[in-house]
Every structure is written in structure tokens, then in C-alpha cells.
Amino acid sequence: MKRTKQFLVLLILCCLGVSVGVSAQDNLQIRKVFEKYGDRKGVTMVELSDEALEGYDFSLFKSITINNDSQAADFIRACLAQDESGAKKVKQVVSNGIPTSIFLQLPPKHQLFRLILFNETFKPEQKTTLIYIESKKDSEDVLKLILKKK
Amino acid sequence: MKLKRRHNLSFEEADALIEKYYDGLTSGEEEKHLHEFLAQRGLPERYKAEQAIFGYFERKKHKPALNMKPVLNWxxxxxxxxxxxxGLHFYTTANTKSNYAYVNGVKITKLSxxxxxxxMSLNEVSATNNEVEQCFQNMTANDVVQQQLDIFATSEK
Structure with a gap:
């Protein structure tokens, strides 16, 4: 009985340890976007881990581009509204009262800087893009690099 | 209650040994027997004093050794x-550290x-952003002043 108790205590501690080690994006709402729309038609989803991407030094890069789906765009905006708390809004473009471009700098987690980039265009067709980036580099530097590259 | 006695030492024998012990006449072997007798549980009250004496000597003789068993268990x-x-960490990180894309529900793993x-997705975001910045850059201070003056001009009419 005593041994079982001891085992359970250690198991709980172990689970706590593992839960601390889970990915930094796991408690973000935008995770649902990737899960929900990732493998649908008209959608392009990308995940890259620890890969050099033309000079970008990302620990994790996730992006999703959804074509002609206004419901998905609204869902992303709703998720972003929740993820905004505690984050620094670097940029927001509002068109007809609806945010069409949002750049969020999230507080660092597990020594990783995190960025969320959202953009929606309507010409030539409706295209919604959501990007999540984790990097060891300062998110401001990452953002500068992204904008400079174009 | 029937007392389970070790070394067949009866109460009478024990009493006699105790007497002998107080007189300082017991041998080492007898003292050992007496100690084992007194170490038993459920002895009558009259042996409490002797139990206390032998218990004290026992503690003095044998320094309590550090019990390593629980430490080893933990x-x-x-x-x-x-x-x-x-193992779990390796399993989870092995699962998350992957490079792939889904295009229209079809999985692509070719890294290039x-x-x-x-x-492409990065360009989508940065392109629009540049358009916005460009818009701001193109709009010179003069334009802003002119636009603001136009508002008053129309309200005058």
C-alpha cells in the first residue's frame, strides 16, 4: 500500500514535469485553427521545426493559408482575440471595422520568443494567412527580418 | 492472554535472573536471555522498570543505524x-519535431x-504589410493637411 502511494506520488510529479515540457504553443487558441483546418481542401498548412529557412532562424514555424472561407477567418480572429491577452500588439490593420492584419508579440516561453502573424486579403480572392513562430532570437529581430526580406 | 516466550524463560526464572542481575551476579549469557525476555511485548506491569533499564542500555549499546531502506526505495x-x-519527453519531441505541409489535404514531406x-505564407503576410507601409509613406504631410482642409471646405458649402 505504501509502495503504491509512493508510486502514485512519483507518477504525478512525473506528469507535472512532462506537462511543463510540452510545446509553448499548446495553450494558445490558434492551435485549434491548425487542428481544425489543417488538412482541409483549399488550405495549405506548413510545419517546420529547427530548420533554417533562407536565413530565418526558427525553432518552430507553423503557417496556414485558407482560401475563400470567411468563417475560418472569423474563427481565427476569435482565437486571436483570446491569445491577445498578455501579448504586445505590434501592428493591427482594421478594414471596415474588421481586423485584417494583426501582428502579436507573445511573452517568451521556455526561453523562446513567440510571434503570431495574421493577414487577410480579398483581392484577387479571399486569402487568410496565419503564422506562428517560435525563435531563440528576439521576436522584434525576427519581425524586422521578415519585413525586410520582402 | 497466553504470552509467547522465547528461550523458555518462565516468569519465575526471569524474576530470579533479575534478582541476580541487581546483585551483579549474572553472566553475559544470562543477561542476554534476560534482555530477550524483557524485549517481549505484553509483559506484566511489574517488569516495566527492568524493560526501561534494558531498553536504555540497548539504545546506548546500539547506536541507531541510518535506515537506508526508505531512501533506497525513493x-x-x-x-x-x-x-x-x-522516454515521454523523447516521444513528444520526436513527434513535434517534424517538417511537413498539407496542401488540399495531401501531406507533403519533401523538405524543399x-x-x-x-x-509563400511568409510572403503573404509581409507583402500586405509593405503595401500598408507604402500607403503611409506615399501619404505625405501635405496630403494630410489638404485632406483635412477639404473636410472644412465641404462643410462650409
């Missing part, structure tokens, strides 16, 4: 858990294609 448990945690898709 250590082995922790070691086992660390192995499990390391995945990277190209990643760059």
Missing part, C-alpha cells in the same frame, strides 16, 4: 520515473517543397 522510484519522463510553402 531513489529507485525516482530513477524509474526519470527514465519514464525521459515544405520550405517553399513556408516562404
Amino acid at each position: 531513489a529507485s522510484g525516482i530513477a524509474a520515473m526519470l527514465v519514464i519522463a525521459a 517543397e515544405v520550405k517553399s510553402k513556408a516562404l
Whole structure:
């Protein structure tokens, strides 16, 4: 009985340890976007881990581009509204009262800087893009690099 | 209650040995028997004093050794858990550290294609952003002043 108790205590501690080690994006709402729309038609989803991407030094890069789906765009905006708390809004473009471009700098987690980039265009067709980036580099530097590259 | 006695020492024999002990006449062997008798549980009240004396001497004689068993139990448990945690960590990171893309529900794992898709999505975001910045840059201070004056001009009419 005593041994079982001891085992359970250690198991709980172990689970706590593992839960601390889970990915930094796991408690973000935008995770649902990737899960929900990732493998649908008209959608392009990308995940890259620890890969050099033309000079970008990302620990994790996730992006999703959804074509002609206004419901998905609204869902992303709703998720972003929740993820905004505690984050620094670097940029927001509002068109007809609806945010069409949002750049969020999230507080660092597990020594990783995190960025969320959202953009929606309507010409030539409706295209919604959501990007999540984790990097060891300062998110401001990452953002500068992204904008400079174009 | 029937008392389970070791070394067949009866109460009478024990009493006699105790008497002998107080007189300082007991041998080492007898003292050992007496000690074992007194170490028993459930002895009558009259042996309490002797139990206390022998108990005291016992504690003095044998320094309490550090009981390593619980320490070893915990250590082995922790070691086992660390192995499990390391395994879980490896499993989760192995699962998350992957490079792939889904295009219209079709999975792509070719790294060059995945990277190209990643760059395309980055361009989507940065392109629009540049358009916005460009808009702001094109709009000179004079334009702003002119626009503001136009508002008053129309309201005058």
C-alpha cells in the first residue's frame, strides 16, 4: 500500500514535469485553427521545426493559408482575440471595422520568443494567412527580418 | 492472554535472573536471555522498570543505524520515473519535431517543397504589410493637411 502511494506520488510529479515540457504553443487558441483546418481542401498548412529557412532562424514555424472561407477567418480572429491577452500588439490593420492584419508579440516561453502573424486579403480572392513562430532570437529581430526580406 | 516466550524463560526464572542481575551476579549469557525476555511485548506491569533499564542500555549499546531502506526505495522510484519522463519527453519531441505541409489535404514531406510553402505564407503576410507601409509613406504631410482642409471646405458649402 505504501509502495503504491509512493508510486502514485512519483507518477504525478512525473506528469507535472512532462506537462511543463510540452510545446509553448499548446495553450494558445490558434492551435485549434491548425487542428481544425489543417488538412482541409483549399488550405495549405506548413510545419517546420529547427530548420533554417533562407536565413530565418526558427525553432518552430507553423503557417496556414485558407482560401475563400470567411468563417475560418472569423474563427481565427476569435482565437486571436483570446491569445491577445498578455501579448504586445505590434501592428493591427482594421478594414471596415474588421481586423485584417494583426501582428502579436507573445511573452517568451521556455526561453523562446513567440510571434503570431495574421493577414487577410480579398483581392484577387479571399486569402487568410496565419503564422506562428517560435525563435531563440528576439521576436522584434525576427519581425524586422521578415519585413525586410520582402 | 497466553504470552509467547522465547528461550523458555518462565516468569519465575526471569524474576530470579533479575534478582541476580541487581546483585551483579549474572553472566553475559544470562543477561542476554534476560534482555530477550524483557524485549517481549505484553509483559506484566511489574517488569516495566527492568524493560526501561534494558531498553536504555540497548539504545546506548546500539547506536541507531541510518535506515537506508526508505531512501533506497525513493531513489529507485525516482530513477524509474526519470527514465519514464525521459522516454515521454523523447516521444513528444520526436513527434513535434517534424517538417511537413498539407496542401488540399495531401501531406507533403519533401523538405524543399515544405520550405517553399513556408516562404509563400511568409510572403503573404509581409507583402500586405509593405503595401500598408507604402500607403503611409506615399501619404505625405501635405496630403494630410489638404485632406483635412477639404473636410472644412465641404462643410462650409
